[in-house]
Amino acid sequence: MLVVSVYRYNPEKDSAPYMQEFNIDTKGADVMVLDVLSMIKEQDNTFAYRRSCREGVCGSDGMNMNGKNGLACITPLSEVVTADKLVIRPLPGLPVIRDLVVDMSLFYKQYERIKPYLLNDTPAPAIERLQAPEDRDKLDGLYECILCACCSTACPSFWWNPDKFVGPSGLLQAYRFLIDSRDTQTRERLSELDDPFSVFRCRGIMNCVSVCPKGLNPTKAIGHIRDMLLRNAT
């Protein structure tokens, strides 16, 4: 029998958040954490969490499982459970709307700030902007980000300054557009990042790398942005 302790908070009814325990019988199967959440939902249908694709593509069910952020849908119990106990909390650092549902406004605001789309001031071609295969290869390890927020909410620099520090997820995307051969606004993009918070608040502790469910490396991308800033300014 698995004992699952989940974070509960309904601001309309509860004066403070609390942890609630559920006994879950998985019949010995190594199911995903998301399956366990749906079993809890069967016991108590007031329990709230986000989910959609249930296969690690949409990034809706990012949460903190036994102390580590990840996607509930692709995290098997065998990967997180110790001593038949599982503690599930919402992503750390973001305001809780209800139970495991967090307000991601600040996370999206930082993403919006880096202008996550191609900017090109040359006339649009008749069909499409072409890219050499080797230039396309540079986007590998960057474009795969699904914005689940597991990395940014595992980052202390983002906890302390979510309004100023872009965060690992946003910076990974910033680099994805800085390095894109079809983008012509590299200088302008860099000048937007040259302050003590946006990029430089990263202290390189690499929590982002350790939790990314897609195996991406935001710290490396941040290093590349620093190099570009340095080359641009010296």
Added chain:
Amino acid sequence: MVTNVTNFGRSGLSDWLLQRFSAVVLALYSVFIVGYFLTTSDLDYAQWSGFFQQTWVRIFTFLTILSIAAHAWIGLWTISTDYIKPTGIRFVFQAVCNLALFTYVVWGVQVLWGA
């Protein structure tokens, strides 16, 4: 772009670069001064004073003092903007740090070039 007026060099890049440059200076000076102690036997006041009479030792030492001031300003400013959220308290903390560092620099000049 996030605007700041209390950090060292206005730009995140210059602060970052200076933090690394000053760290290298501090590391070199540490090796230098520890090496001096290890290689000098029976160190007395005359020898110590004579060592600091050399212009290059004074310049290196003063560069180190400036490096401490810059390194500490950038580091403590960063810590204060992470952990001290009320603006008034943060501002006072930064002012006290900067005053102390300024004092160290002036004091350092006095020690190095004073009588």
